[in-house]
Amino acid sequence: MPESDSELVEAEAEETAGEPLVRRSDQLGLGPLGDYIGFHLRLAQDASFRNFVRHTGRRDLRPGRFTALLLIRENPGITPMGLSRGAGRDKSTITPLLRDLERQGLIERRPVPTDRRSHVLALTPAGQTLLDELCEHAARHDAELDEIVGIENKPAFLAQLRAIIERLG
Amino acid sequence: MPESDSELVEAEAEETAGEPLVRRSDQLGLGPLGDYIGFHLRLAQDASFRNFVRHTGRRDLRPGRFTALLLIRENPGITPMGLSRGAGRDKSTITPLLRDLERQGLIERRPVPTDRRSHVLALTPAGQTLLDELCEHAARHDAELDEIVGIENKPAFLAQLRAIIERLG
DNA sequence: GCCGGTTAGTTTGGCCCAAAACAATCGTCG
DNA sequence: CGACGATTGTTTTGGGCCAAACTAACCGGC
Numbered sequence: 131m132p133e134s135d136s137e138l139v140e141a142e143a144e145e146t147a148g149e150p151l152v153r154r155s156d157q158l159g160l161g162p163l164g165d166y167i168g169f170h171l172r173l174a175q176d177a178s179f180r181n182f183v184r185h186t187g188r189r190d191l192r193p194g195r196f197t198a199l200l201l202i203r204e205n206p207g208i209t210p211m212g213l214s215r216g217a218g219r220d221k222s223t224i225t226p227l228l229r230d231l232e233r234q235g236l237i238e239r240r241p242v243p244t245d246r247r248s249h250v251l252a253l254t255p256a257g258q259t260l261l262d263e264l265c266e267h268a269a270r271h272d273a274e275l276d277e278i279v280g281i282e283n284k285p286a287f288l289a290q291l292r293a294i295i296e297r298l299g
Numbered sequence: 300m301p302e303s304d305s306e307l308v309e310a311e312a313e314e315t316a317g318e319p320l321v322r323r324s325d326q327l328g329l330g331p332l333g334d335y336i337g338f339h340l341r342l343a344q345d346a347s348f349r350n351f352v353r354h355t356g357r358r359d360l361r362p363g364r365f366t367a368l369l370l371i372r373e374n375p376g377i378t379p380m381g382l383s384r385g386a387g388r389d390k391s392t393i394t395p396l397l398r399d400l401e402r403q404g405l406i407e408r409r410p411v412p413t414d415r416r417s418h419v420l421a422l423t424p425a426g427q428t429l430l431d432e433l434c435e436h437a438a439r440h441d442a443e444l445d446e447i448v449g450i451e452n453k454p455a456f457l458a459q460l461r462a463i464i465e466r467l468g
Numbered sequence: 469g470c471c472g473g474t475t476a477g478t479t480t481g482g483c484c485c486a487a488a489a490c491a492a493t494c495g496t497c498g
Numbered sequence: 499c500g501a502c503g504a505t506t507g508t509t510t511t512g513g514g515c516c517a518a519a520c521t522a523a524c525c526g527g528c
Contacts, residue, residue, distance in 0.1 A: 153376035158385040161373035167444040170460040175344040177467035204330035207322035216327040275336040291339040298346035
């Protein structure tokens with residue numbers, strides 16, 4: 131009976147003292163990624179995004195909605211195309227966003243007499259109220275970022291982000 | 300015939316010397332957004348993302364795929380969950396991503412004998428070849444970012460991004 | 469051995485986003 | 499005036515991403 135029913139045993143010899151077959155997920159190497167600005171930019175933006183949502187508590191009002199409402203308030207007479215450029219989003223992204231905001235009674239679209247293709251956007255009273263509330267959350271959220279970066283470093287940090295935004299247009 | 304067929308004319312009196320009805324899109328105000336780190340983080344990440352795609356030329360291989368391939372190469376024996384944590388993506392995002400990479404013949408999934416729930420990921424030769432090519436594009440892309448930020452500022456800049464990632468994790 | 473809590477991976481549903489195709493309108497130039 | 503190119507906004511299509519619900523498998527204690 132020396133080797134009656136053993137056939138698939140040798141496959142495990144690989145494990146001895148060599149690398150483990152399965153890599154534990156808490157000791158990963160990043161390779162070149164560890165030094166890439168782009169990679170860290172992505173992770174930092176994700177973290178900031180999630181923190182914003184955590185602050186507002188409402189999952190239905192993401193940064194995109196907030197940006198839209200704020201730009202509408204700050205720029206009376208803005209059109210969807212203006213909003214698209216100001217928010218850095220494609221116009222095809224703006225259409226359903228405005229449709230939702232309008233359906234929720236937060237904004238109004240008014241026809242503009244000089245150009246029948248376009249229309250002008252404005253906050254409703256409900257929209258202003260909601261925006262005021264969101265602004266508080268956003269301010270607290272960004273104050274956290276200020277603290278992490280360090281107030282004294284903020285101007286330089288913002289300048290670097292702006293340089294990336296402009297030079298890579 | 301002093302006023303034979305004119306009735307809807309008075310509506311235009313509003314335009315005189317007051318604010319224009321329609322805001323031109325090249326002179327937008329940002330309000331509080333102009334000082335928000337989060338807002339600039341989002342725009343910078345968008346710009347970096349688009350620049351990466353521009354460098355590779357291929358619209359089907361976004362940064363997410365690149366990150367996955369690189370982490371698989373850098374961490375032999377990595378599992379989908381490890382990849383999820385390393386790349387900072389939800390595990391439900393990883394599933395279709397791996398399915399596609401496998402269908403394209405770029406990666407392999409091997410069963411792991413000690414845990415029948417999981418499997419181990421590995422690059423195929425085709426995957427290695429493609430990754431090598433992508434690495435060149437990625438290096439050039441990130442070198443642009445280095446230049447924009449300024450090599451002497453890069454360590455501090457990366458440290459600030461990492462601080463955001465960790466403290467808001 | 470078995471049972472409750474945990475973990476790996478998949479599926480489903482929903483939002484955000486962009487590219488491309490399209491209709492309506494505008495401006496201009498002849 | 500009238501035609502042509504540019505611009506506004508919508509729709510369609512396709513992808514990435516997340517959260518929650520689900521299945522299968524693991525692991526601990528009893």
